[in-house]
Amino acid sequence: MKLATLKNGTRDGRLVVVSRDLNRAADAAPVAATMQQLIEDWDARAPGLQSIYEMLNAGRGVDHFAFDPAQAMSPLPRTHQFVDASAFLNHGNIMEEAYKLDVKKTPGIPVLVQRQSDDFWGPCDDYPLVEADNGDFEGEFAVIVGDTPMASTPEQCAQQIRLVMILNDVSMRAHLFRELQMGFGFINAKPATVFGPVAVTPDELGEGWGADGRIHLDMKVSRNGEWFGHPNGREMDWSFGELLARLGLNRNLRAGTILGTGTVSNKAARTVGSACLAEKRALEMIEKGESTTPFLKIGDKLRFEVHGADGQSIFGAVDHQFVPFKAGA
Amino acid sequence: MKLATLKNGTRDGRLVVVSRDLNRAADAAPVAATMQQLIEDWDARAPGLQSIYEMLNAGRGVDHFAFDPAQAMSPLPRTHQFVDASAFLNHGNIMEEAYKLDVKKTPGIPVLVQRQSDDFWGPCDDYPLVEADNGDFEGEFAVIVGDTPMASTPEQCAQQIRLVMILNDVSMRAHLFRELQMGFGFINAKPATVFGPVAVTPDELGEGWGADGRIHLDMKVSRNGEWFGHPNGREMDWSFGELLARLGLNRNLRAGTILGTGTVSNKAARTVGSACLAEKRALEMIEKGESTTPFLKIGDKLRFEVHGADGQSIFGAVDHQFVPFKAGA
Numbered sequence: 001m002k003l004a005t006l007k008n009g010t011r012d013g014r015l016v017v018v019s020r021d022l023n024r025a026a027d028a029a030p031v032a033a034t035m036q037q038l039i040e041d042w043d044a045r046a047p048g049l050q051s052i053y054e055m056l057n058a059g060r061g062v063d064h065f066a067f068d069p070a071q072a073m074s075p076l077p078r079t080h081q082f083v084d085a086s087a088f089l090n091h092g093n094i095m096e097e098a099y100k101l102d103v104k105k106t107p108g109i110p111v112l113v114q115r116q117s118d119d120f121w122g123p124c125d126d127y128p129l130v131e132a133d134n135g136d137f138e139g140e141f142a143v144i145v146g147d148t149p150m151a152s153t154p155e156q157c158a159q160q161i162r163l164v165m166i167l168n169d170v171s172m173r174a175h176l177f178r179e180l181q182m183g184f185g186f187i188n189a190k191p192a193t194v195f196g197p198v199a200v201t202p203d204e205l206g207e208g209w210g211a212d213g214r215i216h217l218d219m220k221v222s223r224n225g226e227w228f229g230h231p232n233g234r235e236m237d238w239s240f241g242e243l244l245a246r247l248g249l250n251r252n253l254r255a256g257t258i259l260g261t262g263t264v265s266n267k268a269a270r271t272v273g274s275a276c277l278a279e280k281r282a283l284e285m286i287e288k289g290e291s292t293t294p295f296l297k298i299g300d301k302l303r304f305e306v307h308g309a310d311g312q313s314i315f316g317a318v319d320h321q322f323v324p325f326k327a328g329a
Numbered sequence: 330m331k332l333a334t335l336k337n338g339t340r341d342g343r344l345v346v347v348s349r350d351l352n353r354a355a356d357a358a359p360v361a362a363t364m365q366q367l368i369e370d371w372d373a374r375a376p377g378l379q380s381i382y383e384m385l386n387a388g389r390g391v392d393h394f395a396f397d398p399a400q401a402m403s404p405l406p407r408t409h410q411f412v413d414a415s416a417f418l419n420h421g422n423i424m425e426e427a428y429k430l431d432v433k434k435t436p437g438i439p440v441l442v443q444r445q446s447d448d449f450w451g452p453c454d455d456y457p458l459v460e461a462d463n464g465d466f467e468g469e470f471a472v473i474v475g476d477t478p479m480a481s482t483p484e485q486c487a488q489q490i491r492l493v494m495i496l497n498d499v500s501m502r503a504h505l506f507r508e509l510q511m512g513f514g515f516i517n518a519k520p521a522t523v524f525g526p527v528a529v530t531p532d533e534l535g536e537g538w539g540a541d542g543r544i545h546l547d548m549k550v551s552r553n554g555e556w557f558g559h560p561n562g563r564e565m566d567w568s569f570g571e572l573l574a575r576l577g578l579n580r581n582l583r584a585g586t587i588l589g590t591g592t593v594s595n596k597a598a599r600t601v602g603s604a605c606l607a608e609k610r611a612l613e614m615i616e617k618g619e620s621t622t623p624f625l626k627i628g629d630k631l632r633f634e635v636h637g638a639d640g641q642s643i644f645g646a647v648d649h650q651f652v653p654f655k656a657g658a
Contacts (some may be wrong), residue, residue, distance in 0.1 A: 011369065011583075038359065038540065040340065055513075074368065078409045079447075080407045080409060080445075080446055080447035080448075081445045081446065081447035083445075085514070086513070103511060103512060104507075104510040104511050104512075106507060106510055106511070111513050112513070112516045113443075113512065113513045113514060113516075114441055114442075114443045114444055114445055114514055114516060116409075116410045116412075116443055116580065117409055117410065117446075118408075118409035118410035118581075118582070118583035118585070118586060119580065119581045119582075119583045121540020128479075128579075130579070133579070134447075139361070149362050149656075150457075150520075150656070151654075151656035152656075172579065177448070177617065178435060180512040180513070181433040182432060182433050182434060182435075182440065182512075183433075183509040183510065183511075183512050183514075184415070184441070184442045184509070184514050184515075185442055185443055185512075185513050185515070186443065186513075187412070187441045187442075187443060187576060188578050188579060191479075191579045191580050192580060194580070220649075236555075246516075246517075247516060249363075249517050250462070250501065250517060250519050250520040250654070251445065251448065251521060252448045252521070253341075253446075253447070253448075254447035254448045256408065256447070257447060258523070268610065325477070325480075327478075327480035327481075328395060
């Protein structure tokens with residue numbers, strides 16, 4: 001099943017079911033008016049949406065209209081918890097080597113970062129940039145979970161995964177190193193996050209949803225129409241269930257919690273590329289002693305997309321442009 | 330105006346207006362069914378609740394019932410953003426001196442910590458504890474704000490402050506130092522946060538709501554019925570407006586954002602006491618070379634309360650007990 005949220009002037013938008021080929025959409029109401037309502041009451045409401053999805057794919061039995069990603073909000077436009085992992089150790093290792101960082105990780109314990117979740121932006125919305133902030137992107141996967149009691153096992157946590165998404169975790173590196181050194185996590189380093197237009201149930205990934213709790217698919221990133229990288233999600237150092245279990249060690253995770261993977265990164269980064277500028281710049285620093293790839297510039301266009309084994313775009317694309325920052329925008 | 334949210338089996342609870350003396354309550358519906366609904370549409374809905382509040386205080390014109398804090402949830406039981414500052418530099422200075430910490434702060438830039446907001450606990454609910462986690466409390470003030478566009482000035486931010494609360498920022502110190510050293514903020518160090526039962530408009534603080542954007546009132550903390558401290562909020566090193574402006578530097582702050590002050594701390598901590606165990610333990614370490622005050626124990630009872638110039642309890646009390654942790658509780 002594929003789902004999106006369309007802009008309708010409200011904070012939570014209008015939930016729609018999207019056809020597998022991403023061409024058509026049908027209203028999810030009255031089964032569920034918003035994504036939040038669906039996630040809070042998944043077992044009761046998801047079957048009805050699955051029926052709509054099947055009719056929509058068949059092209060009969062339900063009113064539908066053309067799906068336009070430019071009209072989409074993030075699938076869950078706001079939520080009550082967003083945590084981003086740094087689950088590809090390869091990425092951190094490259095950064096630490098290039099910049100001589102001394103990150104005091106504890107072996108076996110994943111890096112998890114608490115993030116704001118009040119104002120996610122639409123997948124095609126213009127994004128404000130102050131070039132001096134050294135803007136960057138991070139292509140990631142994420143899951144949305146249902147209610148998960150504290151101290152659940154990785155297996156129990158994995159059973160609460162309802163939907164999968166992609167995202168651009170927009171990052172301002174000029175703030176990031178200062179905030180990382182201070183120790184209290186990210187504030188100005190992480191402005192609004194942008195999720196891809198369509199959230200899908202794990203079965204939509206086919207064999208891309210691995211038995212090891214990782215996503216075995218390439219995150220394809222382009223900048224201004226040129227290939228930037230296509231690292232694969234399979235090299236995640238913890239499964240989604242393991243990451244969620246650590247997060248929920250002494251907390252309940254309430255319905256709508258989003259967990260991101262952190263920027264996708266592969267050991268073969270020199271050939272498959274990266275999903276963020278910082279990693280490419282770090283590889284340049286290691287190899288040439290200087291970083292030549294520039295941070296984001298006004299007018300830059302970014303695209304993030306993931307295709308299944310059959311070539312079908314699974315989540316649609318984050319496809320947005322960076323524009324001059326204006327106060328109060 | 331004073332407001333609370335009562336348990337009714339839903340995630341967002343039942344909004345009620347509470348009398349100034351905290352003895353009586355009246356339903357806020359149909360003006361506003363939940364706190365979130367009120368905060369999102371404050372200008373339209375707050376006047377109606379103010380009318381109910383005035384009738385309730387007069388004891389006539391509105392149906393009412395006894396207000397029982399034990400039935401209260403946090404005033405905003407969940408929200409889309411919670412950020413906790415560390416706005417009393419005195420606290421950090423004591424901690425850094427005692428434990429030889431090297432926190433790389435930038436002068437002028439406040440410490441702000443992104444926190445989870447999906448599962449706040451009720452002010453009188455039993456709280457699960459693993460003693461080995463070195464449990465601690467932190468008595469704080471907080472504000473709830475309306476929609477605040479990115480890059481707003483401190484003055485503009487201050488105008489968006491809708492309500493004031495108190496809280497116990499429960500902290501697990503055994504995780505905290507590890508997470509602080511790693512640099513990515515707090516995850517296991519900060520389980521569910523507990524807000525006081527009643528949120529109030531700033532005018533309810535009288536002269537306690539200072540023209541300097543700080544709260545000039547004592548945070549009274551007791552442990553097992555014994556005085557622990559009563560530090561005053563006036564020594565905050567940034568105003569609420571200044572903290573919010575830094576948070577919103579490159580982000581919109583959406584309605585319902587909660588900003589906490591961090592543990593209240595005074596330069597005269599040796600006489601007025603502290604609002605957390607860690608600070609008292611740090612002072613012991615500095616003076617005696619060892620910390621003798623124990624971390625939280627099973628069965629410990631904590632109470633946090635603030636009184637106005639007339640002796641009236643303003644927010645009611647966080648008044649809760651620590652009980653054995655059980656998985657899945």
